[in-house]
Amino acid sequence: MGLRKDQTRARILDAAYEAFWRSGFSRTNVDGIAARARLTKRTLYAHFRSKDDLLAAVLEHQSELTRARMAEIDASLTNTRNGLIDSLFSQLAAWQTRQRRFAGSGFTRLAAELADMPGHPARAIAARHKLWVERWYAQRLRKVGVTQADAKARQIMLLIEGSMSLVVIHGDRDYFTAAAKAAKRLL
Amino acid sequence: MGLRKDQTRARILDAAYEAFWRSGFSRTNVDGIAARARLTKRTLYAHFRSKDDLLAAVLEHQSELTRARMAEIDASLTNTRNGLIDSLFSQLAAWQTRQRRFAGSGFTRLAAELADMPGHPARAIAARHKLWVERWYAQRLRKVGVTQADAKARQIMLLIEGSMSLVVIHGDRDYFTAAAKAAKRLL
Numbered sequence: 001m002g003l004r005k006d007q008t009r010a011r012i013l014d015a016a017y018e019a020f021w022r023s024g025f026s027r028t029n030v031d032g033i034a035a036r037a038r039l040t041k042r043t044l045y046a047h048f049r050s051k052d053d054l055l056a057a058v059l060e061h062q063s064e065l066t067r068a069r070m071a072e073i074d075a076s077l078t079n080t081r082n083g084l085i086d087s088l089f090s091q092l093a094a095w096q097t098r099q100r101r102f103a104g105s106g107f108t109r110l111a112a113e114l115a116d117m118p119g120h121p122a123r124a125i126a127a128r129h130k131l132w133v134e135r136w137y138a139q140r141l142r143k144v145g146v147t148q149a150d151a152k153a154r155q156i157m158l159l160i161e162g163s164m165s166l167v168v169i170h171g172d173r174d175y176f177t178a179a180a181k182a183a184k185r186l187l
Numbered sequence: 188m189g190l191r192k193d194q195t196r197a198r199i200l201d202a203a204y205e206a207f208w209r210s211g212f213s214r215t216n217v218d219g220i221a222a223r224a225r226l227t228k229r230t231l232y233a234h235f236r237s238k239d240d241l242l243a244a245v246l247e248h249q250s251e252l253t254r255a256r257m258a259e260i261d262a263s264l265t266n267t268r269n270g271l272i273d274s275l276f277s278q279l280a281a282w283q284t285r286q287r288r289f290a291g292s293g294f295t296r297l298a299a300e301l302a303d304m305p306g307h308p309a310r311a312i313a314a315r316h317k318l319w320v321e322r323w324y325a326q327r328l329r330k331v332g333v334t335q336a337d338a339k340a341r342q343i344m345l346l347i348e349g350s351m352s353l354v355v356i357h358g359d360r361d362y363f364t365a366a367a368k369a370a371k372r373l374l
Contacts, residue, residue: 024300027214103302111356113211115290118358130356155369158362162349169298169317171305175345182342186369 009047011037017058021106024113025055025122055110055122062106063129070136081144081187085156088137089180092160093173104164133157146187155186196234198224203245208293211300212242212309242297242309249293250316257323268331268374272343275324276367279347280360291351320344333374342373 015037019028030051034041048054073091096102103109107126114120138153146152163179166172202224206215217238221228235241260278283289290296294313301307325340333339350366353359 022303023213024211026210101303103299105352108352108356109296109299112290112296112352115355116209116288123356127357130353151365151368154362154365158349158353158366158369159345160349161352162345162347165292165295165299165348165352166317166345168302169295169310170314175341178338178341179345181338182345182369182373185373 005047008039008043012039012044012047012054013058013061016054017062020055020058020110021103025051025110026113030054052121056125059107059110059122059125059129063125063132066129067132067136070133079144081141081146082184084140084144085180085183085187088156088160089163089176089183092163093176096164096167096173096176102168104168105161108161108164130157141187152187156183159183192234195226195230199226199231199234199241200245200248203241204249207242207245207297208290212238212297213300217241239308243312246294246297246309246312246316250312250319253316254319254323257320266331268328268333269371271327271331272367272370272374275343275347276350276363276370279350280363283351283354283360283363289355291355292348295348295351317344328374339374343370346370 012033016028016033019033019036028051030044031041033054034044037044044054048057073087107129111123111126114123117123134153134157137156138149141149141152141156159179159182163175166175199220203215203220206220206223215238217231218228220241221231224231231241235244260274294316298310298313301310304310321340321344324343325336328336328339328343346366346369350362353362
């Protein structure tokens with residue numbers, strides 16, 4: 001019973017992620033998510049009280065997945081500054097290639113979409129996630145001997161966010177290359 | 188008659204800008220724009236053939252406004268590298284302060300929203316606009332004696348886009364400051 005419940009929950013999360021990611025938060029409705037998950041709305045509401053709760057759960061889940069993926073990168077990273085930067089940006093480029101349509105970071109888009117709701121729980125999760133990533137960069141930088149690792153991690157964060165936006169806009173991966181080059185210069 | 192027609196057109200563009208900016212392209216419908224402009228849908232369609240045409244006109248108009256604003260900055264800029272960078276980022280911070288809700292660049296958000304429609308005319312306008320801005324940076328950098336101005340302009344572009352996203356996410360203007368500092372180091 002517990003397992004089945006978990007599976008249903010996972011199915012709802014997958015369907016919701018797909019829908020939010022494709023259409024944004026506001027354009028997505030719970031009926032569509034239930035239909036996509038091949039469940040009744042009643043079942044969906046047995047797992048999540050509201051669309052807001054569902055969005056929060058989707059983001060927490062995505063954040064966990066990203067963090068797990070980053071922990072894996074961690075182990076395979078080279079131990080030099082340039083190796084670290086190359087690894088980050090080649091991961092980003094590989095992620096972009098895997099998408100049928102690349103729209104950049106879902107967390108970033110969500111924060112923009114909910115710009116008039118600074119107190120929305122989803123925004124807090126998005127901010128916490130991005131801060132986690134920034135701190136992870138700082139940790140890694142410290143390990144390869146970079147001083148002022150917190151400030152440098154923030155600069156890398158800026159370049160990564162900027163490159164995602166500009167690759168979305170131009171469809172030109174040179175923005176990843178340019179960002180990696182800038183990051184190396186800054187370290 | 189010509190003047191009146193222009194005024195009506197301007198009213199539609201203002202209403203459409205406000206609506207697209209607030210709700211995104213897909214969530215906005217032509218009925219809402221007509222109502223906001225206090226016009227009939229029939230009148231609106233006498234000026235614009237479709238929602239897509241209207242979006243294209245709004246973006247062209249915004250691009251013109253931005254370019255005019257940047258031309259003004261131009262004249263008042265100091266003639267040093269640091270002065271140029273400070274000026275760019277303080278303009279950005281001032282723009283953010285003026286917004287009731289800051290959601291970053293409308294062009295960037297639109298490109299992400301239309302990620303599955305790379306051939307959409309609005310995306311071409313957004314890309315052209317961003318490229319215009321990048322080239323304007325390159326020109327300005329050249330004037331203050333920066334070598335490899337094209338590559339440096341691209342790096343500044345990355346930092347500006349990244350700082351907008353991260354200020355939206357965290358509501359923390361330190362990302363503008365950090366981006367300006369990185370830009371100065373890169374020049």
